[in-house]
Amino acid sequence: MRILFHLPLSPFARKVRLALAEKRLPFDLRIERVWDRREEFLAVNPAGTVPVLQESNGLSIADSYAICEYLDEAYPDIPLLGRTLGERAEVRRLVAWFDHKFHAEVTRNLVFEKQMKRLLGRGNPDAAAIRAGYANLKPHLEYIGWLAETRAWLAGPQLGLADLAAAAQLSTLDYIGDVDWSISDAAKDWYARVKSRPSFRPLLGDRVTGVTPPPHYEDLDF
Structure with missing residues (x-):
């Protein structure tokens, strides 16, 4: 297996x-x-x-x-990197955005500082890093909202790896209650579409000892 x-x-x-x-x-x-x-x-x-x-x-x-x-x-039957050269380039660009820029500016400053640092024995959370994570989240959510308003999915006409990369970062933050969804209705609506997919349900059922997600975490309609 x-x-x-x-x-x-x-x-x-x-x-x-x-x-x-x-x-x-x-x-x-x-x-x-x-x-x-x-x-x-x-x-x-x-x-x-x-x-x-x-x-x-x-x-x-x-x-x-x-x-x-x-x-x-x-396993190319269900492509996630796009069908045309242009689509594939845009998917790769956005995956890099979420894997590197979003993670460095937001997720690392919040999830790592608040949850992982203790487990790794790297000291206490850095308050300045946490403040930076919250401040950086706003422009990222606004960018996701702009993409969602101008395209069917973040990188183009079909759901792809860019959507999964963005939703993976946001779902981790949402589990610890750190996403202010009021920042962008378009981003919130896009995320609701992604988390309503069958592929997302196992993630919504995850639980971490000592950390309880907010009630809306599992709510497909927020």
């Missing part, structure tokens, strides 16, 4: 979970406590990060973008 090593609040693991589900590929989830630095896991991914996908034939792939590129090449 295909196995995905993950952490429930890893937006990158969530992105891969959504991609696998959208492609209707069965898989088992296995939580990997990366702070334990298991030798067997480090042998597969020396970076010591999740997600890591292990295929039934023994092939192991680390890094969420490498995994998603592999899935689109290996």
Whole structure:
């Protein structure tokens, strides 16, 4: 059976979970406590990060973008990277936006500081970083709203990896109650469409010990 090593609040693991589900590929989830630095896991991914996908034939792939590129090449029936060269370039641009810029400016400042830092033994949360995360969220939500108002989906006419990358980051933040959805109605409506998809339901059922999501987290209509 295909196995995905993950952490429930890893937006990158969530992105891969959504991609696998959208492609209707069965898989088992296995939580990997990366702070334990298991030798067997480090042998597969020396970076010591999740997600890591292990295929039934023994092939192991680390890094969420490498995994998603592999899935689109290996299982092309339901494409997530676009159909034309232009669409594929735009999907890649936006995936990089959410994986790098959004994560560095928002998710890392909030989820890492408030949840992961303690688990990794890296001290207390940085109040300045948390303030920056909240401030940075507003322009990102406004940009998502603009994309949602001008296109059928974030990168073009079909739902694709850009939508999954953005929704993965936002769902992680939404779990800890850190998304002010009043900032952009268009972004909120787009997110409601994404989280209403069958692929999203397992994420909405996730629970992390000691952290209870807000009531709207599972509400498909907010």
